Amino acid sequence: MRIWIEQQRALIDFTLASLARRKAKNLGLLAVYTLLVFVLASVTLFSHALRHEATRVLADSPELILQRMVAGRHDLIPPGYLDKIGKIRGVQKMEGRLWGYYYDPVIKANYTFMAPTAGDVERGTIVIGSGLERIRGLTQETGISFRAYSGKLYSFIVADILPHDSELISADLVLMHADDFRDFFGFPAGHYTDITLSVANPQEVRNVAAKLAAALPDSRPILREEVLRTYASIFDWREGIVLAILSGAILAFAILAWDKAAGLSAEEKREIGILKAIGWETGDVIRMKLWEGVLISLTAFLLGYLAAYLHVFYAGGILFEPVLKGWSVLYPRFQLTPEIDGLAVVTLGFFTVIPYTAAVLVPIWRAATTDPDAAMRS
Amino acid sequence: MLIRSFNKRRLVLPCLAVALLGFAMSFVDAALLRKQHAVRIEANRALAERLGLTDLALFTEARYTRHPSQADRHAAFQDHPLALEHFPTGSLIIPPSHSHAYLDRTAARAD
Structure with missing residues (x-):
């Protein structure tokens, strides 16, 4: 065993010397390889952690939400709907919600205005998300005015700011009293944005949703499991333009790596010829080249993965911000919990190390089995 | 050396x-x-x-991207019949996975 280890160390040492002779070429390949692993690992770590975070944070979101549709658009719930819903068996608790969107022309951002059903915001005051605090430079007890869609100006005092740690779900929230909300948006009395329901038996949620759709044909029930499913599939690797761009980059790299690994240069062929001439066996030459493939691909995988880990969980995935931000003005600052998908990491490692190492072997096998004299002359 | x-x-x-x-x-x-x-x-x-x-405040650029779980498949195109989805978020996320079709069919049979 000791002899085998010494042999491998000697082979690795020789491989490193061989790589150092083509330093610029190999370092360039390593840099591109590492960058590709970094991008792929960053996307994998970020999307998995975000999916996990969303699933955990939204685990107790409303069990069932009922929207009303008019001419294909979301419309207000008129009075009387709550009574009709109350008659459906299985419905345990229901509440009308008041929420809507407000476009702030000052900073050209969209906010979500909401009147909490718990009613813990006093009239004339608002509680804001920390994204809004940052972007409008607001602090506790400062005043802010919003021009309503009616043209009237409404002033509010910032009573409180939601925790900074909750920015991922509350960056653009403006919580206000229900009466202030109705005045501001001109909501008619008894109307709501939508209705949240809880069902006595969780197994019956689908049946209750079907009963609601039958009793109120213009309504649209949204189940909690559907909300969670929406986020469970967010940034799935199969979707979106990211994959389209990435697949081009991966393909380009595959061609580059294949060309580098599968095609031997005249210098490499001569080197193999000399090694064979001085007594190296075919197996030694193959082992040496195997180490070359493993050293380059394993180094690229480890460096790329570590850089991606630091980028996603310590730098807040800063490189993704311009992509995710799109045309938004308000973007939350958040730190993700490192939930690592072991299978995805193993898959990435496998597809980083194995194909490159295998691609190295084929031409080496051919060159190592030819006559040393012919190899040196070619 | x-x-x-x-x-x-x-x-x-x-x-x-x-x-x-x-x-x-x-x-x-x-x-x-x-x-x-x-x-x-x-x-x-x-x-x-x-x-x-119900949603993460990740994409605040449009109302249907701010609350993707509350939007529907047509929200991105509802400004006029030939409107194309033009917000960058539309290229990143897929429409919500709602089973409304099942519920609608059940409602239609009941009516």
Whole structure:
């Protein structure tokens, strides 16, 4: 065993010397390889952690939400709907919600205005998300005015700011009293944005949703499991333009790596010829080249993965911000919990190390089995 | 010169070992961070429950991207019949996975 280890160390040492002779070429390949692993690992770590975070944070979101549709658009719930819903068996608790969107022309951002059903915001005051605090430079007890869609100006005092740690779900929230909300948006009395329901038996949620759709044909029930499913599939690797761009980059790299690994240069062929001439066996030459493939691909995988880990969980995935931000003005600052998908990491490692190492072997096998004299002359 | 290049080569394997250790340590670090973040996640879950929140505030550029779970497949195109989805978020996320079709069919049979 000791002899085998010494042999491998000697082979690795020789491989490193061989790589150092083509330093610029190999370092360039390593840099591109590492960058590709970094991008792929960053996307994998970020999307998995975000999916996990969303699933955990939204685990107790409303069990069932009922929207009303008019001419294909979301419309207000008129009075009387709550009574009709109350008659459906299985419905345990229901509440009308008041929420809507407000476009702030000052900073050209969209906010979500909401009147909490718990009613813990006093009239004339608002509680804001920390994204809004940052972007409008607001602090506790400062005043802010919003021009309503009616043209009237409404002033509010910032009573409180939601925790900074909750920015991922509350960056653009403006919580206000229900009466202030109705005045501001001109909501008619008894109307709501939508209705949240809880069902006595969780197994019956689908049946209750079907009963609601039958009793109120213009309504649209949204189940909690559907909300969670929406986020469970967010940034799935199969979707979106990211994959389209990435697949081009991966393909380009595959061609580059294949060309580098599968095609031997005249210098490499001569080197193999000399090694064979001085007594190296075919197996030694193959082992040496195997180490070359493993050293380059394993180094690229480890460096790329570590850089991606630091980028996603310590730098807040800063490189993704311009992509995710799109045309938004308000973007939350958040730190993700490192939930690592072991299978995805193993898959990435496998597809980083194995194909490159295998691609190295084929031409080496051919060159190592030819006559040393012919190899040196070619 | 020869000695210097020999020494540099000798450093490669220890560096690779450090990178391997770093790879293993990333899983340990992740476990420690998960423990630290548990309080924050619990507080956020409680806030989402109290306010009845249904979505992450990741994409605030349009109303249907701010609350993707509350939007429908047509929301992105509802400005006029031939409108194309033009918000960048539309290229990143898919429409919500709602089973409205099933519910609508059930409602139609009942009527």
